[in-house]
Amino acid sequence: MSVDPKPDELLSSWLHRLAIANGLAPRSFAGVLGRGNGMWSPRLDLRLLPHVAALLSEQTGVPHEAISALAMTGCALTPLLLPLRENARRNRSTWMQYCPLCLAGDDAPYFRRPWRLATRISCFVHGCGLRDRCPACRSGVAAFDQDELVAQHFCARCGFDLGRASKVSVKAPARRLERSIDDICKVEMAKGLMIGDLTSRLLRTPVVAGVSLGKTLTILSTSSRIRCFEWLADKHVSWLTADEDDAVARRRRLLLAAGGHDRLIAHFADFMDKHQGSPRPMRSSSPSADLGALLEAYSRATDGRGIRTKRPRIGAVRRG
Ligand SMILES: [Zn+2]
Ligand SMILES: [Zn+2]
Numbered sequence: 001m002s003v004d005p006k007p008d009e010l011l012s013s014w015l016h017r018l019a020i021a022n023g024l025a026p027r028s029f030a031g032v033l034g035r036g037n038g039m040w041s042p043r044l045d046l047r048l049l050p051h052v053a054a055l056l057s058e059q060t061g062v063p064h065e066a067i068s069a070l071a072m073t074g075c076a077l078t079p080l081l082l083p084l085r086e087n088a089r090r091n092r093s094t095w096m097q098y099c100p101l102c103l104a105g106d107d108a109p110y111f112r113r114p115w116r117l118a119t120r121i122s123c124f125v126h127g128c129g130l131r132d133r134c135p136a137c138r139s140g141v142a143a144f145d146q147d148e149l150v151a152q153h154f155c156a157r158c159g160f161d162l163g164r165a166s167k168v169s170v171k172a173p174a175r176r177l178e179r180s181i182d183d184i185c186k187v188e189m190a191k192g193l194m195i196g197d198l199t200s201r202l203l204r205t206p207v208v209a210g211v212s213l214g215k216t217l218t219i220l221s222t223s224s225r226i227r228c229f230e231w232l233a234d235k236h237v238s239w240l241t242a243d244e245d246d247a248v249a250r251r252r253r254l255l256l257a258a259g260g261h262d263r264l265i266a267h268f269a270d271f272m273d274k275h276q277g278s279p280r281p282m283r284s285s286s287p288s289a290d291l292g293a294l295l296e297a298y299s300r301a302t303d304g305r306g307i308r309t310k311r312p313r314i315g316a317v318r319r320g
Contacts, residue, residue: 094140104163129168
């Protein structure tokens with residue numbers, strides 16, 4: 001029996017759903033695919049073996065490319081992925097985060113690819129903080145180890161429904177910072193830039209924030225990373241822009257000041273409204289718009305006037 005992948009679904013999540021739909025517990029399904037024990041499916045997320053992909057495609061009818069797209073093999077953001085860890089130690093990261101409201105709202109609850117990133121702390125749909133543990137038994141998500149026919153949103157250790165976990169709040173400036181970082185990564189990857197330096201800066205944020213001296217972002221629990229982002233959101237952005245190429249630094253400052261590209265495009269449209277008189281087409285921020293070109297144009301048009309790099313109010317940018 002086949003199961004269609006959901007939008008943004010992670011390979012392991014799809015594999016667990018596929019197993020259950022075929023009457024097999026995820027732990028037994030590992031054997032069917034010739035995998036060992038433990039974190040067999042999260043390991044496939046990181047490195048999808050060609051013969052496993054071929055077998056899955058043959059058995060499910062889902063195209064090979066669609067299956068490969070679920071994995072995170074060779075992703076430029078790999079350094080930002082939460083490390084695979086079977087046991088959840090206090091204050092340490094677990095391998096997977098989740099939004100309880102997303103799981104509760106799904107007709108077939110599934111885990112999203114962006115939840116694997118250490119730079120993600122909240123849900124962009126619901127605005128609440130992500131969680132990385134079962135609130136009842138404090139274990140991390142262990143659906144790969146489930147030995148009964150139980151859907152993956154139930155804790156594999158105690159059976160708690162993760163969709164019923166209470167809401168975690170994250171302050172708005174921290175969520176804006178998170179969104180800006182996400183957009184900066186996307187823009188720089190889309191422009192074909194090397195993002196090794198960017199990911200190193202992001203990994204060092206706990207040191208910059210003084211949250212946990214000497215620790216990298218990926219080893220911290222979600223609640224520690226939320227504290228880290230809340231602290232950073234109030235600080236000057238030089239930690240992400242110093243010693244960078246001018247164009248890169250300017251683009252990062254603009255995205256940080258605006259709180260992500262959606263807001264930036266809205267500012268740009270307002271600016272055009274006010275100064276150039278041909279704003280209408282800009283209003284609908286078409287996904288095919290070349291964001292890089294737009295940013296450069298905006299930057300040139302405003303010449304930095306009125307752009308505050310530190311937590312501006314929207315009006316502050318508009319006045320430029
Ligand atoms: Zn959500
Ligand atoms: Zn539990």
